[in-house]
Amino acid sequence: MNTLFIIFLLLLCFFFLLKSEDITRAQEDNYATEEEKEVKGFDENTLFSPYTKQEWRSYQHKKINEGRKTRLKIMITYPNKTAVTGAKLYIKQLTSDFHWGCGMTHRILNNSAYKKWFASKFTAADFHNELKWYYTEPTQGQENYTDPDAMLKFADEHGIIVRGHTVLWDDVKYQQKWVRKLSPEKLLQAANKRVDSVVTRYKGRLVGWDVMNENLHHNFFEKRLGKNASAYFYNRVHNIDPDTTLYMNEFNTTEHVNDEWAPPEKYLRRLKKIQAYPGNSGMKMGIGLECHYGAEPIDLHYVRNSLTLLSQAGLPIWLTELDVKIDPTLENKAQLQVIYLEEILRESFCHAAVKAIVIWTGASIDGCDVMCMTNEKLENTPVGDLIDRLMEEWKTGNIEVVSDSKGISRVSVFNGRYEVTVVDPVTDVSSSVTFKVDKVSIPDGNVHLQVLG
Structure with missing residues (x-):
C-alpha cells in the first residue's frame, strides 16, 4: 500500500x-x-x-571595419604649424564607394513621382529589358533605342551610373525568332552588327557591360559559332569600348550549393578562359552575380564561402539582380522574406570586393512579382523599410568633433568622398576642403588640415 x-x-x-x-x-x-x-x-x-x-554579426562588423571603413587621424594646425586646440570639425559624406542600385524599366519615363523616388535613393541602375537585343531589334534590321536613350538621359541627369545589361544572351529562349532561324554565318554577321550598334551607341557612358549573359548555364552562341564564341564577343566589345569594365553575369553562383553549372570554381575558370583569349589579356573585367535567391532557406555559409572565393580574383563584384522568393504557401512568408533578405545583404556587404548591390526591383508599378520595396503609391513595404534602414546604417552620418590639446581629432568613416569644414575656435573663421577617403588615397589614415587663423 x-x-x-x-x-x-x-x-x-x-x-x-x-x-x-x-x-x-x-x-x-x-x-x-x-x-x-x-x-x-x-x-x-x-x-x-x-x-x-x-558571433556571425561580430565577424561581419570586423570585415566591414577592415574593408569598408577608414580610421582617420585629423591634425589641425595654423599656417605656422601650431596645433589648434578646440577647433570644430564638421564632417559630411558626399559620396560612398559602395553603390545601392535598383532595377529600372521604361515605366519610369512617364511617372514623375517614380523618378523622384528612384533618384532620391539609388546611385546605380540596371535596365530590366530595355537594352537587350530582343527589345531594341525585335524585327531584323529595325532597331529602336528610344526607351534606353531616355532612361539613360534620366540617369545621367541624376548622377546614377548604369550597367549595360546585356549585349548578348546565351539562352535560346530569349533569342528573337528571326535570330534562331539564321545560319551560323548569318548569325555571326547579325551578332557582330548587334555588338557594334549597341556598344558604339553607349560607348563610355556605362559603368559596365554584361557581354554574354548567363553563358555558364546556356550555350546558344557556342553551339552555333564554336566554343570560343563568348570570348570572341568580349574581345569585340573591348575593342570598341576599351575603358569600360566587362562582366560575366550569372545566376546560382552564390544562391544554390547544388547547382552544378555555375559554382564559384567554374565561374572563375570561365572568366580566366575569356581573359586568355587572344587580345583579351588587358581587358577590364568584373564579376556579376544575379543573386535570385529561391524559395528554400538560404545557406549563409555557402554565400560567405562563395563571395570569399570570388573576391580572391581581385575584380569588382556586383550583385546585379538581387531578390528573395519565398514559398507563397508559408504562413509567415512576408516576415521570412525580410529575415532572409537582411542576412543576405549583411553578408554581402561585409565583403569589400562587392562594390554594389542592385535590388530587383523597386516599386510595384514596375511589375515586380517576387520582391517589391514599395506599393503602387510608393509607400514602403517591409522590404523597403529594411533597405532604408541598411542604407542609413552603411553610411557616415554628419559628424561634429573638436580637436584635442594636440590639435588632433580621430574618427572612423565609411570610404567615400568627404567635405570637412574646420572652424577656428578664436576667430570663428571657417574653411572647407573635400577629399577622398579610402586605404589607397590615405594609406596611413593621417590628414593634415590648416585653419586660416
Whole structure:
C-alpha cells in the first residue's frame, strides 16, 4: 500500500511539473517580441549554425571595419604649424564607394513621382529589358533605342551610373525568332552588327557591360559559332569600348550549393578562359552575380564561402539582380522574406570586393512579382523599410568633433568622398576642403588640415 501511494505521489509531481513547463512556455510566448510571434516556428540558429547570431554579426562588423571603413587621424594646425586646440570639425559624406542600385524599366519615363523616388535613393541602375537585343531589334534590321536613350538621359541627369545589361544572351529562349532561324554565318554577321550598334551607341557612358549573359548555364552562341564564341564577343566589345569594365553575369553562383553549372570554381575558370583569349589579356573585367535567391532557406555559409572565393580574383563584384522568393504557401512568408533578405545583404556587404548591390526591383508599378520595396503609391513595404534602414546604417552620418590639446581629432568613416569644414575656435573663421577617403588615397589614415587663423 505504501508503495502504491509513493508511485501515485511521483506521478502527481510529474504531472504538475509538465503543467509548470507549459505555463513557463506560455509566459515566454507572452514576453516574445512581435516579430518573434509573427515568425513562430522559424529557427534562426539554422542560418548561422554552428555559430551564434552574435558571433556571425561580430565577424561581419570586423570585415566591414577592415574593408569598408577608414580610421582617420585629423591634425589641425595654423599656417605656422601650431596645433589648434578646440577647433570644430564638421564632417559630411558626399559620396560612398559602395553603390545601392535598383532595377529600372521604361515605366519610369512617364511617372514623375517614380523618378523622384528612384533618384532620391539609388546611385546605380540596371535596365530590366530595355537594352537587350530582343527589345531594341525585335524585327531584323529595325532597331529602336528610344526607351534606353531616355532612361539613360534620366540617369545621367541624376548622377546614377548604369550597367549595360546585356549585349548578348546565351539562352535560346530569349533569342528573337528571326535570330534562331539564321545560319551560323548569318548569325555571326547579325551578332557582330548587334555588338557594334549597341556598344558604339553607349560607348563610355556605362559603368559596365554584361557581354554574354548567363553563358555558364546556356550555350546558344557556342553551339552555333564554336566554343570560343563568348570570348570572341568580349574581345569585340573591348575593342570598341576599351575603358569600360566587362562582366560575366550569372545566376546560382552564390544562391544554390547544388547547382552544378555555375559554382564559384567554374565561374572563375570561365572568366580566366575569356581573359586568355587572344587580345583579351588587358581587358577590364568584373564579376556579376544575379543573386535570385529561391524559395528554400538560404545557406549563409555557402554565400560567405562563395563571395570569399570570388573576391580572391581581385575584380569588382556586383550583385546585379538581387531578390528573395519565398514559398507563397508559408504562413509567415512576408516576415521570412525580410529575415532572409537582411542576412543576405549583411553578408554581402561585409565583403569589400562587392562594390554594389542592385535590388530587383523597386516599386510595384514596375511589375515586380517576387520582391517589391514599395506599393503602387510608393509607400514602403517591409522590404523597403529594411533597405532604408541598411542604407542609413552603411553610411557616415554628419559628424561634429573638436580637436584635442594636440590639435588632433580621430574618427572612423565609411570610404567615400568627404567635405570637412574646420572652424577656428578664436576667430570663428571657417574653411572647407573635400577629399577622398579610402586605404589607397590615405594609406596611413593621417590628414593634415590648416585653419586660416
